[in-house]
Amino acid sequence: MFNLKNTILINGSSIPIATDFRIWLKFQDLIQNLKENEESFYKLLNFFIEIGLNLQVDQFEDALKEVVSFFSGEKQNKDNLEYRSEKVFDFHKDEKYIYSAFLQEYGIDLYEVEYLHWHKFKSLLQSLSENCQLTKIIQYRSVDTSKMDKENKKFYKKMKQVYALDIQEEKLTTEQYHNNIREKLKKRFEDIQKIKGGEIVNE
Structure with missing residues (x-):
């Protein structure tokens, strides 16, 4: 009942990942500050490597979905809550x-x-x-x-x-919010076509 998830499922295989809160706060930063350049792309790749993922191209879709799901939390993914405007x-x-x-x-x-x-x-x-x-x-x-x-x-x-914060956000359902993250990350990967031997690499 209270087991904490320490793996994600990619192409049917359970892959152990790093789960410390400090690492996932980095992911929060990444998705908030992604830009259309190589630096952002490689920062994202470094994060995937840091949590223990060495991705093949055909694993990307599953990995991206699972990483966002883990970040957001299982319960939040199941509930169709609304994010405040x-x-x-x-x-x-x-x-x-x-x-x-x-x-x-x-x-x-x-x-x-x-x-x-x-x-x-x-x-x-x-x-x-x-x-x-x-x-x-x-x-x-x-x-x-x-x-x-x-x-x-x-x-x-x-x-x-x-106590004001600078950014105003659009009102979205949880599903829309997660989909937006996935699409944003996917586009960053598609922007850069440095793929060697079918494996996404960081130079």
């Missing part, structure tokens, strides 16, 4: 709040912990109490002030400005 969370800009929250609520020092599974990290992050500063910040960013009285509206407007 307003971005309310950022792993890097909120780093100090995440660190403090884990230390305060779970006694986990994220700078010192030797290993923490990505899915466990996400579960703990989603289970923070209402008294946690990070939870309050997310509430400030996401709260609807349209029906508040003048005093509360003024307060929350100020908090929104204090």
Whole structure:
């Protein structure tokens, strides 16, 4: 029931992968900052190698689907949730709040912990109490002030400005969000045609 996934399935074969949360935070960066150039392509290839994948061309489709699925989490993939139109969370800009929250609520020092599974990290992050500063910040960013009285509206407007994030995101279902990631990654691979002996390589 509580087994944490440590492999992905590619062409019917179960392949072990690295699962520490720090590695998968790198993937978060990659998919947010992919550009149409070789540097982005090779950064992506390096990530696949870092988690333990040495891909053949005919394995790419399965691998890409499985990597995105692992990153997103199995439960989230099954639920057709909606992503809010307003971005309310950022792993890097909120780093100090995440660190403090884990230390305060779970006694986990994220700078010192030797290993923490990505899915466990996400579960703990989603289970923070209402008294946690990070939870309050997310509430400030996401709260609807349209029906508040003048005093509360003024307060929350100020908090929104204090803790504002730069990027606004389109409102998407979970399935649409994952499909967009897959298409974006797939295009980066297709942009570069450096393939030797049927194997995608990094020079």
